[in-house]
Amino acid sequence: MKSPLLFLNSDARILDGIRRGDESALVTLYNAHRRPITALVMRNNGTNDDADDIFQEALVVLWERVRAGNYEHTAALGTFLFATARNLWLRRLARARREQPLDPAGENTSTDDPSPLEELIEEERTMSIRNALSNLGEPCRSLLVLFYWEEASMDEIARRLGLANAATAKSKKYQCKEQLKRLIEKASGGHERI
C-alpha cells in the first residue's frame, strides 16, 4: 500500500533531494517503505535488524546510483528499493549457505560471482583499503570518494573541493592515491602492495 508520506514526498522530489545531497530524503524513503521490506526479510529467515540493515544498504545503493548518475527512474522508488533489498537479502542468504543467489539475474548480482575463497581474499584487501581510507586526511578522502563512489568529473571535484581547476583536481587525485597506497603498505608492515 502506498504510504501517505510518499504521496507527500513524490519520487521526483526525493530524487532531487538525493541529487542535492540531502540525506533526509533517504530517511523519508526508509519510513515510507520499511514495512514491506521488513516483512520480506522476516518471511525469509531474517530478523528485524537484518531487515533494517538490508534496507539501509538498498538506500545506499539508490543514493550511490543517483549521485553517480546511474539511476534510471523507470519504476517507483518503492519498487526499486524493494527489488534491491530483496536481491541483497537473497545474495546474503546465498553467501551464508555458500550457494548461488536465488535470483542471479536480479539487481546487484553477477553471473560470474567469485568463489568463497576469492571473495574472502577480495574482502580482506578491500577492508585494508577501507581502513587506510579512514586514516587518509582531507581533502584526499573526499576526493577519492567523489571520484570512485560518486563518479564525479574532475571539473565537479574541483568545484566541490574548492580546487583551482580540473587539472589541479587530477594532480591532487594522483597524490591522494599515492598517499593511500603508502598507508596500505604501512598498515601491512610493508608486506602488502596493491
Add this chain to the structure above:
Amino acid sequence: MNESEKNHLSTETIEDAVLGRLTHDEHARVESHLGSCTRCRRAFEQERLIAAGTKGWARATMKQKLAARIAVTAHRRVPWPRVLGVAALLVLIIGVGVLFRWREPAQERDLTFSDTTVSDATLKSKQPASTPATTSGGAISSRQLTPALREDRETVRRDKKDLPAGERQPPNEPSMQEEKDKETQPQVIMKAAPAAEVAAAESEGLDVWLGGTQVGSALSGNMQAQPAGASNQGVSLNRLEARKGTRKTESLPSPVFVIDQRSRGALDDARAGIHSPDIPTHVVQSGDTLRVVLFLDSLLSPNQLRATFARQVSADSFQVVLPDRILGYRIPQTVTR
C-alpha cells in the same frame, strides 16, 4: 617486450575501465591488452581494489550516517497507535467517572423529589431558576432507617396498597374521616422567631414544639412528646424526629421548627398555598415569623407522623423526610424573611 607492453594503458583508460565508462569496443580492446600486458594488468587490479575499497568505505560510512539519522527520527517519531490507545483509555476512564459522578447526584435527586407526592414540575415551577431545590445529603435509604422507621414505612405502604382504587381520594379532596382527623392531627410549622408564635399557638390550644422542647400541651393520640435536648430559641435548627412517643433532637445551624396542631379553618387557608399534589403545604408570614405548614393529616396517620423529620437545607428551601419518601419544598419568593 611485445607490442602491447610497449603501449601501456593510460591511467585514465584504466580508471574508465574500472568505473565502467568505456564503450563496448573500448572495453574489449582493454581486455585484450590486459591479457598480454602484465604491468597494465597489475595497474588495473590496483585501480579496481582502490575503487572497490573506496566505494566500500563510502557505503559503510553512508550507512552509518543513515542509521544514526533513522534512529534519531525513530526516537522523535510519535508512536501514534500507542498515543491514541492511551488517549482512548483515558477518555474511557474519564467518561465512566463522569457517568458515575453524574448518576450519583441524579439518584440522590430522584430519592429527594421523585416521590409521587411531590411533582418535580410543580416544584420546579415554584423554584427560582438560580437556586437548587435542595442540597445534597437529603437521601435516606431503607438501611439508614431504624427498625421503628422501617416498620412505619411498611405501614404506609400497606395502607396505600390495601386501599381499593375506587376509594382512593385525590390528595386535595380528603374523605370525611380525614376531614375530621385534620382537626386533630399535628402539622409542621417552621418559624424564624418563635416567641410570638408560641403565644399564639398556646392561645389556640395547639401543641407547640420549639427547638425540640415541647412548649405546648395538646398532643393527641400517641404523640406523647418526650422532649430531648435544649431549645436553642431560634438560633439553631433542631431536627425533630418523632418516634413512638419520643423525640430525638439534633442541632444544626439554622432556624427552628415548631410542630403544632392547626384548626380546620387554618387548614382551609393553608390549602391556598399547596405546594405538593397530596401534601398540602402552606407558607405564611406573620410579622417576622415565617410559617411553613405541612398538612400531613391528609396522608399520614399519627403513627406515620411520628416518623416525620423536617429540616431546612438551604436559606429558601427545606425538606421533610418521611419514612418512605423525602419531600422537598421551596419557600415561595413572595415570602420575605
